[in-house]
Amino acid sequence: MKIANLQVDNKIYRMKILKIAACVVVIFNIAVVMSAPPRNVVQMQEEKHTKDVHADIPVVNEAEKLTVDELQPPDHLDAVKLEKDGMINKDFKKEIFLGEHEEIEGDDSDIAESKLKDIFTKVDEDADNRLCIPELESWIKKKTEEHFDEGLEENEHIFKHLDPDGDGLVDWKEYYIHFLLAKGYPSEQAKKHVEDYDIDLDYQEREQLIRYKFKWTEADINPIDNKLSKEEFLAFRHPEQSTQALANMVKTIMESLDKNEDHVLTEDEFVTLPLGDIDDEEQKKLDNSWKKQRSVEFRNQIDADHDGKATDKELLMYIDPRSEENARVDAKSLVDNLDDDNDSCISWSEIEDHKDIFIESKVVNVRRILHDEF
Structure with missing residues (x-):
């Protein structure tokens, strides 16, 4: 009789545990749903992320472009x-x-x-x-x-x-875009190429950029961040x-x-x-x-x-x-x-x-x- 009562008690205990677990799962799912942003907010966040990827690409007016002679070291x-x-x-x-x-x-x-x-x-x-x-x-x-x-x-x-x-720094991408503008490429195409490398540059242009990047790296000393301060830019163009x-x-x-x-x-x-x-x-x-x-x-x-x-x-x-x-x-x-x-x-x-x-x-x-x- 005692054994039978014990089995019944164990069965009731297990049922209570299962009910509690089920309640926890339901409450968790409700919390997740309530905390999630609506669909249009998700889309806005994705768009914002896409924009952030390109946020560091400068907007350059073609009328303000420099000449190749002014840019080249x-x-x-x-x-x-x-x-x-x-x-x-x-x-x-x-x-x-x-x-x-x-x-x-x-x-x-x-x-x-x-x-x-x-x-x-x-x-x-x-x-x-x-x-x-x-x-x-x-x-x-x-x-x-x-x-x-x-x-x-x-x-x-x-x-x-x-x-x-006026932040006192010039990023390599900024310089790269001005180089492409000086070579006659449209502004939008130049900005896109800095990210996608979709312009088929000729041999001379590629060679120039390789040399310039090497000199840029030599001038980029403290800190090494792919950006040049005014003093570092002077070393880039006038190493003497x-x-x-x-x-x-x-x-x-x-x-x-x-x-x-x-x-x-x-x-x-x-x-x-x-x-x-x-x-x-x-x-x-x-x-x-x-x-x-x-x-x-x-x-x-x-x-x-x-x-x-x-x-x-x-x-x-x-x-x-x-x-x-x-x-x-x-x-x-x-x-x-x-x-x-x-x-x-x-x-x-x-x-x-x-x-x-x-x-x-x-x-x-x-x-x-x-x-x-x-």
Whole structure:
């Protein structure tokens, strides 16, 4: 009898548990239904999410587009003496003295000579018809500073254009869209391509974007966020004005030439020829001339303490356009090359006799020299 009563009690207990569980499920389902937004709200949220995905794409008016020249970073850094692969910038003297020397080289001889004469007169501060080292040094410093000031002014204008919301940052997508606009693509198509990559860019455009993205990444330092501050954007377009960019260049040169990886360059390492077979005597002469040029450059300008080695610091001082020593060394080097009568100055007749050397100097072309190495 007790066992039978126990079985009945257990059955009643199980039924109560099942009823309680069923009530919990019903209450939970009611709560879910009551808390869910209506269908039109769900649709609005989905649309909002879709818009948020594209919210960071800037609206750019085609009438406000920049030119390709305004947007592109330099392929060459003027007025820096070494290329990134460690090769000597053969146009260095031309760039730092003449400024836009391509204009002079493209002119008729009479016009070109008139422009050179005008530069000569401006450099000749005491009007004695000679250019001496202090005058040349002063002029080189002046033209270098002018270039830097122009770069800052230009950077201010372009950055402000790319940063319409004034948050002090330019995103890569913003730059990318302006690049496509400058290439002639419609605004809506450019914005869509930044997300979908649906424009069939030609080979040159793809190559340009790859190079620009690499330079963008180099400039994007603190923080690394695919956005450039005004200072970082200056390093992107004018790396000669960036301490970090110059330091990166020194690192690249050292890695390229430092064969034994001891973090210093010897003269032998600096003058070592690229690998390759020499086929004839003419090539041997050219190679020997190349090695001699690099040897002179290393001894006279790179190896500042003349210990037969060049450190990172010496390389940085050598390539830095604003190095105090550079203007003096460049002025002296120019006089050494043109001063036929050994009076430590350069006359107009000596410039006429060595016109190519004079044109290849910082006195004439600071701007282009300062853009060719990076």
